[in-house]
Amino acid sequence: MLAVLAVSLFSVAYPIYVIRPFRHQGAGELAAALVVSRFRADITALVAIAALVACVSYWRLQPGKWWRALATAGAIFAAIFAVLARVNVYELMFHPDARPSFSAARDSHLDGDEKVIAIRVAGEARAYPIRDISYHHVINDVVGGQAVVATY
Amino acid sequence: MWNRTISGQRLTFHLAGINNQNFLMRDEETGTYWQQISGAAISGPLKGSQLTLVLSDELTFAAWKSEAPSGTVLDDVPQFANGYAHKDWDVRMKRAPTVLDFPEHSLTSRDLMLGVQAFGASRAFLYERVLQEKLVKDRMGPEPVLLVVGPDNESIRVFRGRIRGVEGAPDFYRVTEPSAEALFMDAATGSGWNFQGCAVSGKSKGACLEQLPALKDYWFDWRNYNPSTTVYGREP
Numbered sequence: 475m476l477a478v479l480a481v482s483l484f485s486v487a488y489p490i491y492v493i494r495p496f497r498h499q500g501a502g503e504l505a506a507a508l509v510v511s512r513f514r515a516d517i518t519a520l521v522a523i524a525a526l527v528a529c530v531s532y533w534r535l536q537p538g539k540w541w542r543a544l545a546t547a548g549a550i551f552a553a554i555f556a557v558l559a560r561v562n563v564y565e566l567m568f569h570p571d572a573r574p575s576f577s578a579a580r581d582s583h584l585d586g587d588e589k590v591i592a593i594r595v596a597g598e599a600r601a602y603p604i605r606d607i608s609y610h611h612v613i614n615d616v617v618g619g620q621a622v623v624a625t626y
Numbered sequence: 627m628w629n630r631t632i633s634g635q636r637l638t639f640h641l642a643g644i645n646n647q648n649f650l651m652r653d654e655e656t657g658t659y660w661q662q663i664s665g666a667a668i669s670g671p672l673k674g675s676q677l678t679l680v681l682s683d684e685l686t687f688a689a690w691k692s693e694a695p696s697g698t699v700l701d702d703v704p705q706f707a708n709g710y711a712h713k714d715w716d717v718r719m720k721r722a723p724t725v726l727d728f729p730e731h732s733l734t735s736r737d738l739m740l741g742v743q744a745f746g747a748s749r750a751f752l753y754e755r756v757l758q759e760k761l762v763k764d765r766m767g768p769e770p771v772l773l774v775v776g777p778d779n780e781s782i783r784v785f786r787g788r789i790r791g792v793e794g795a796p797d798f799y800r801v802t803e804p805s806a807e808a809l810f811m812d813a814a815t816g817s818g819w820n821f822q823g824c825a826v827s828g829k830s831k832g833a834c835l836e837q838l839p840a841l842k843d844y845w846f847d848w849r850n851y852n853p854s855t856t857v858y859g860r861e862p
Contacts, residue, residue, distance in 0.1 A: 493643040493650070498725040504645055508659050508669035511643075564641045564649075569706050576698040579691045584699065586688030587780070588713065592697075593627055593682045599697030601690050605711040606700055611641045611649055611662075613700065614630065622680050623630040623639045624700075625651065625662045 475528050475548045482521040482555040485514035490563060518556040525552035571610045576600070595620045602626075628665045628677040646726050648847055663843070663851050684842050685781040693822065728849040731860035735846035741855070742784055742840045745769040748855040750848050755859060756782055761800040761810050763787065764858055770795040771838065774809060776821045785823045785835040789815060792830075 492499060492507035499507075525548050532545035579601070584590075590601040596618030607613055607626040615622050630637045635655060642652035642659060650668075651660045658670030665677035683690070690697070702710065712718070716738070724735040733739075739750040745767030756762050757780070762773035770787030787795055789812060796814035807826045808818030817828025823835035841848070849855060 489643075493645070495644050495647070496723060496725060499645050505669060508643075508650075512657055512659075512670055562640060562642065564643055568641055568709075569703075570640060571700075571703050571706075575701045577701055579695060579697045579699055582687070582691075582699045584687045585713075586686060586691075587778075588687045589780075590685055590687050590690050590699070591627065591682050592685050592690045592694070593680055594694065594697075595680065599690075599694035600700075601685075601687065601694070601697060602700045603687070603702075604684070605713070605715070606702060608711045608715065609706060609709050610703075612639050612651060614638050620680070621630045621636045623628050623637075623651075623677075625628065625639075625649075 475525060475545065478521045478524050478528075479548055479551055479555075482518045482552055482559075485510055485517045486555050486558050489514070514559040515556075518552070518559040522549075522552040522556040525549040568609055568611055571606070571613055574613050574615060591624060591626065593617060593622065593624075595622070627680040627682040629680050630677065632672070632675055632677060646847075646850060647724060648851075663841075663847065679839055681837060681839055683781065683783060685776070686778045689776050689778045689781050689821075724844075724846050726846045726850055728846055730849070731857045733845045733857065733860070735844065737845040739843055739845050739848050739857075740773065740782055740784070740840050741843050741848040741852065742766060742771065742838055743852065744771065744786075744838050748852040749858060750845070750852070750855050751858045753782070753842065761798065762858065763798060772798055772810075772835070773840075774821060774823070777809065781821075782840070783821060783823065784838040784840040786838060787835070789817075789830055789835070790833055 489507040489511040492503050529545040529549035533542055584603060589604040592601045598618035600617045602613060602624045607624055611626060613624040615624060637653035637655050639651040639653050641649060643650040649662045651662055656671045658667045658672040660667050667673050667675040720736045727735050738753040740753050740756060741750045747766040749766050751773060756773050757775055760775045764771050772785045772787045774783050787798060789796055792814045796812045798810050798812050800810050801808055807820055809821055810819050815829035817825040817830035820826050823837055825831045825833050
């Protein structure tokens with residue numbers, strides 16, 4: 475039980491430890507952290523199932539209340555790690571604009587000296603104020619029939 | 627700005643982390659991680675793939691609106707507006723620490739540059755210097771390039787300095803009293819050119835110069851992804 479919980483904790487914590495702002499990321503550790511990150515949802519889900527099975531087994535085999543409590547705590551932690559593995563902490567810090575909306579330029583209240591990132595695709599002109607996209611960082615959009623992603 | 631269709635598959639991206647202060651994205655469809663500045667897939671099923679750049683400008687809203695009066699603008703999301711950047715965000719960011727330093731060419735990590743990759747070369751231009759010079763004539767690889775400051779004195783575009791039908795690389799010069807129409811002229815055809823790189827007068831009227839992609843970025847970040855970059859005006 476402890477071993478699988480450690481695997482689960484590592485899966486959640488290691489990418490967060492490596493991939494954080496104002497820290498230098500080495501190429502090797504970044505590659506490892508991204509691999510862990512890609513598979514941690516599945517890993518932690520399997521651990522949670524294993525912990526639940528182990529917990530049930532403990533309850534059957536170990537009548538002592540402390541053993542049962544520890545087994546239950548282990549299963550709960552495993553479930554918590556499985557949930558945390560699916561949380562995108564970066565989007566908690568910088569909320570996405572999942573359904574971007576747009577207004578006509580003539581109706582915008584932006585000051586003239588505000589900076590924008592501007593594109594024109596198939597005759598359609600679109601502007602993304604930097605004050606917005608420097609927060610959201612990623613805007614999935616379709617301009618002039620072309621799927622684009624504005625990033626900053 | 628990237629085209630998010632690759633090999634016929636449309637991808638949906640999310641902010642997913644940071645790599646030496648340049649952010650990572652992850653697409654929903656394959657779970658692949660992508661580097662924001664380069665558009666390269668660095669981990670996952672599509673590793674090794676490359677997004678296609680979409681030409682974009684960083685302009686003042688006034689400059690953009692004058693060129694695209696019928697364009698559309700991204701709306702604020704009111705519940706997050708308190709977190710949006712102030713107008714002087716770049717001044718504030720200049721004080722933020724960096725995790726990488728490249729003390730070359732007498733540049734500091736947060737010197738603001740305009741980076742251009744074209745014709746087999748990589749070159750960075752100190753943003754303030756370009757604003758001061760108004761019109762920069764340079765070369766990248768075998769090709770002449772022009773950096774043109776807009777009528778707002780804040781926006782910059784980069785063009786290939788060749789005119790269709792004209793042999794060689796014509797000389798361009800800033801007009802003494804630029805108008806909203808013509809900011810600079812060329813000596814070969816006597817044409818006046820606007821900030822969109824199109825001739826509004828003279829023999830080349832109606833023709834447009836080829837605009838080149840350019841990235842406004844801090845020196846440390848540009849240099850990290852362009853290790854062989856040269857710097858305008860800082861030749862050894």
